Amino acid sequence: xxxxxxxxxxxxxxxxxxxxxxxxxxxxxxxxxxxxxxxxxxxxxxxxxxxxxxxxxxxxxxxxxxxxxxxxxxxxxxxxxxxxxxxxxxxxxxxxxxxxxxxxxxxxxxxxxxxxxxxxxxxxxxxxxxxxxxxxxxxxxxxxxxxxxxxxxxxxxxxxxxxxxxxxxxxxxxxxxxxxxxxxxxxxxxxxxxxxxxxxxxxxxxxxxxxxxxxxxx
Numbered sequence: 001x002x003x004x005x006x007x008x009x010x011x012x013x014x015x016x017x018x019x020x021x022x023x024x025x026x027x028x029x030x031x032x033x034x035x036x037x038x039x040x041x042x043x044x045x046x047x048x049x050x051x052x053x054x055x056x057x058x059x060x061x062x063x064x065x066x067x068x069x070x071x072x073x074x075x076x077x078x079x080x081x082x083x084x085x086x087x088x089x090x091x092x093x094x095x096x097x098x099x100x101x102x103x104x105x106x107x108x109x110x111x112x113x114x115x116x117x118x119x120x121x122x123x124x125x126x127x128x129x130x131x132x133x134x135x136x137x138x139x140x141x142x143x144x145x146x147x148x149x150x151x152x153x154x155x156x157x158x159x160x161x162x163x164x165x166x167x168x169x170x171x172x173x174x175x176x177x178x179x180x181x182x183x184x185x186x187x188x189x190x191x192x193x194x195x196x197x198x199x200x201x202x203x204x205x206x207x208x209x210x211x212x213x214x215x216x217x218x
Contacts, residue, residue: 003102004216009166011103012156012185013134015114017172020124022090023194029081030061039065046194050173053140054117079119086123093190095213100133102217111136113156113169115146136160148178153185170210174198177205 013019016026031041045064049057058075061067067074103110112134114121121139125131136159143152157164169180172192180187189206191199203209210216 002218003099003106003108004218005168007166008108008168010157010160010162010168011108011110012113012153012160012167012169012180013110014169014171014173014176015112015116015121015124017093017192017194018170018176018190019093019096019112019130020090020128021093021192022086022124023172023192025082025085025090029078029085033078033081034065037067039067050175053115053146054120055141056146079117082120083123086120087127090124090127092128093192093213094211095215095217097128099213099216100130104133109136109160109162110134111138111156111160113138113152115140117141146175148175148182150179150183153180153183157183157185171206172202174201174205177202181205 015022017023027046030045034041049060052060055075058071058078062071062074069077100110110133112121112130114137117139121137136156138152138156138159140146140152143155145151153167153169154164157167164184167183167185169185169187170190171177171180171187172190173195177187177189186207188208188210189202191209191211195202
């Protein structure tokens with residue numbers, strides 16, 4: 001078999017919503033956390049944190065909601081709630097596992113470029129074992145700037161040893177698509193229920209759009 005992407009020197013995946021189906025859980029965690037403290041959950045909150053790193057999201061939460069716990073305490077609580085879901089509930093996006101296997105068979109290096117933190121990435125890996133196929137993981141915190149800035153993707157390009165123009169990016173939200181494009185990479189937008197309201201914009205900004213990774217395997 002082969003993949004329907006020409007000149008793919010490396011494949012770089014955003015994790016949440018692009019490689020794994022996990023975007024559903026964040027609103028659930030935020031709502032549970034805030035309501036347990038008698039704070040009304042605002043549905044617009046998830047839109048406002050798109051592209052932010054894990055710690056940036058927690059800082060923003062502390063700024064806009066009357067949370068009595070310190071930033072460090074909040075981080076531990078939210079992290080514990082998320083870790084459980086990653087380790088036992090999260091699944092691959094449709095076709096992603098088969099696509100990873102095909103990339104490995106073709107010796108195409110793959111990496112993850114995410115705004116998430118290492119602890120939760122490792123919990124997700126214990127569940128889905130993607131490091132059997134992924135050789136590089138870059139977080140926005142490590143890169144110093146969050147998406148839509150291109151820093152994390154440029155760092156991934158440098159570390160994986162493939163120039164940006166030969167890197168293929170898979171992203172599910174606009175800040176991520178913009179980050180990949182700003183880095184000079186080809187970007188495929190991935191269908192996700194969480195971002196269905198902006199699907200037309202995702203299609204416009206990206207080089208391609210997929211609903212299932214099987215579309216790219218021939």
